[in-house]
Amino acid sequence: MEETRKSGFFGVRDLLCPEVYNHLQLQCPYCPEAAFSFDSFIDNLLVPAPARSLRVNRIKCTDSSVALAEAEQCIGMKGHVHPQFPDILIFPPKEAPEGSSKRCSALNMDFPDTQELAAEDEVRGNPKKVTEDMGAPCRQNNPVMVVVGPQCGQAVLRGAHVYAPGVLAAEPGSRLGSVVSVWAIPRPSKNTPGCAATCMRSLAFLRGAYLHGERRSEVEKWGVFCGRGTLEQSLKDVFLHSKGLAIRMESACDLSSLPASVVAQQLPSCVAGFVLSPLPGELVLDMCAAPGHKTSHLASLMKNRGVVVAVERSKKRMEEMKAHLASLGASAVECIQGDSAKNKWQCSLGAPTQLKDSFDKVLADVPCTGLGLRPRIVYDDVDMHSVREAARYQREFLAAGCALLKPGGVLVYSTCSISWAENEDNVLWALENLPLTVEPPEPYFPGAQPPQNKIPVQRFCPSGQTIGFFIAKFRKQKEAT
Template sequence: MRGPVPKKPTAVLHRPEEMSVFPRVSLRPEVYEHLRHVFLNQELLAAVGRAEAERRFQGLLLVLSHPPGFTCVRASTHLAPLEEVRRRLAQELQQRQQRSGSPAAVAVEILLHPRVPDVLLLPVIGPRSLVPLRSEVVVGAQCGSAVLRGANVFAPGIVATPKFMKPGDAVSVFSDVDGRCTRGCTKPFQGNKVFVGNGVSEMHRATIFAQEPAKGLGVRMTEPLYQSPSFDGVLPDLVFLQNLPSVVVGHVLGPRPGERVLDMCAAPGGKTCHLAGLMKNQGEVLALDRIKNKVELIRQNAAALRLTCVRAFCFNSTQAVTSDPALLATDGPPFPPSSFDRVLLDAPCSGLGQRPSMTVGWSLKEITSYSPLQRKLLHAAVQLLRPGGVLVYSTCTVTLAENEEQVAWALDTYPCLSLVPQEPHVGGPGLPGAGLTPDQLKLLQRFSPELSNVAPPLSTEAPPPLSNEAPPLSTEAPPPLSNEAPPLSTEAPPLSHQADRDTIGFFIAKFLKN
């Protein structure tokens, strides 16, 4: 006998204040004022006006504490066609739902992106109307953020549980926003916490807090506040969880088979493997990172995806170039100048574009400490790039100092560099405030979730599907920079447009070395 037909989700348009389940991201006062100054700078005020600039800033603080409306998966199209990956993923997720025995199964919609040819999008359902249970499990903020993006709760992330919790107990999961909950606490935590869903315990409390740190699944989420499939162990050779802008970066760099490419800050290797896949595993991708165990993770990811053209080294990329023959290595860093056709610098940054993030405890000194390191890395990148080569600089933060101001500095410091168009260009233009011209801002790509007027859905009706065929990449120029804020419409834009906006905060610049 056939079971009930799974319900299908939809995407429904909400104003930013209507999507709010959590308060705006919590910042130290000096960090708040610093960011407010960034988003109310004179160039931006002249372009959009004070009221609109303030609305955007407050909207940013709101969306940062909430998860994006889509789960983005990069398909390993060097191993299988996109449609085959899509079919196998749908089959695997359906089988997992059936095995879970969930009484309220929801059909998983898997959509293609019309301009990014190896991306699959899964709309997130939420925030859902759920009733917290009496038994509470408290998890760390990082674990709570992972739950909001579809993960189950693993034992290392658990901070507190009921006194007699055992496998099979129904529990509610709360995220400790400020990190104030005492590990192993049995009393209800009264601090700053947010509800992220209901689940079923998979472990005894004694096991979780034993002297030997527990590993494995601690709580299986049966009713997450934001519903998105868990990808733990799902088709590891064919799909890779990656934010949409991070996938766009690889296409913007545009590596070709046979080229020599450098990924300067490569861990954990998602972008490295994407570049190697775009090159059809032909040529050479060298990946550098300063932390030894992260370098091993790059190697493991490349091996899992059968990418033999990737070589990873533990090395400080600021010192990756030398003209001294005595210091040159035979097959690794440091390298002589002009060694690479293309260089990706996905730079260490303040990470203020990451979502969801309910609190940022860093000081202003910490937030502003990345710019000098980024310039050292840019200096090495320009030297390592051959004439005629392409350099892509990216960050997952929203500040001017780490994004547009770095571009302005690079153009002023290195006359050999020029900005060139990006393809695909699915984000918005750069943010005014760094003295760049409107034409230069158009060539940049800033993903600004605060400009999204789309929130995760509350409805259970089916969404209109995207096309079943991925169109070729467009050759159109980037959209013009507008001084007008996008109007808050009452009609939902296409899902692909929603996914382009409702993502993490991210920045991409593409340079040509003349």
């Protein structure tokens, strides 16, 4: 579908390589907003999801209202227990505008009609406009502009503060304690044509550079406003020492010191655990376990009875996961360093060669391109080659997990990508090449079931209040008798 781009605006189309953009357009039939305006749909990837989610850790707290009160006190925001999933706590934006729930939302089952979308397209078609409406820099006070690196800007949009290594350039005139406006320049794919991508690439800053007149205008035109914050160090110290907290962001949501009663976990990721639904006493495999949020959820659902074998390829991440799970009381988990795609690991029960057809449940939340993560402003690491390689690698996990699964056992496959190649294509491949059948991935989350898809999956659209996410449920065929 061909759409008119407005002069001076940019969106994901201006950042992705054309081949990936065209590939993603295959999603149009599966989301009402994508069918109406694909650019409007995909541009949601440039802005944060309007709601945050935490999961109640039932190992430490059996009462959702108690966990909610502890979480509210810790992060200084009001939330509520999800009406369908009492284990999930929802924290809406700090300043959610009245009536904002009319948007296409996986939280309220409401899909807007095309007239509503058309009326809002002036905003939805311009992610810069969205971020400005959420709290644009006040031009009357003329705050000093600070430019951070794209990875840093992406983290800030996801709720982080700015640390010194991420600061690239700034206007002169700031001092310790002053309010600054933080901007980042998106990083387009090297294969992306067009004026926007060319201009963004040209906005390269030597670290420690000062911004002046024309450069500020270029940043305002081609950059993304990340929010306001207060300087915790002088810029001289920021550039000289390059360490520590540089800017305390007004929009930051610090989840680093949550009580053990709750876990920071993306809502669709929680649903994947509910779909797997491990029972007390079962033997469960988590193939890609770090940082351990999903793993602790599985242990919680099992009431800490049974065994969860959690495999992580990186030794450092495995050790960090082990400490994290211990703090959450997840004693049913055995953390293992190894390569689950190749079935090269060893646990107390044996090696994979000894555990064929042994696991009751397998979770394959596999490495992917992250094309459903939001906000995302860095796209220079994704092209069709990387999409195809990700899909090929994911099939290794499906095959390895299937080999370890009991006949009649359940394997849940999930990604945080919206690409067809990594999702439905891999489901079809598994059905053709492995002794698996596909089942409805219940419980379905409101709005996450593609209405026209013949394959029973859950697909979370980024046009809702979550990241883009995909869930499929398989059952291993029993041997014929």
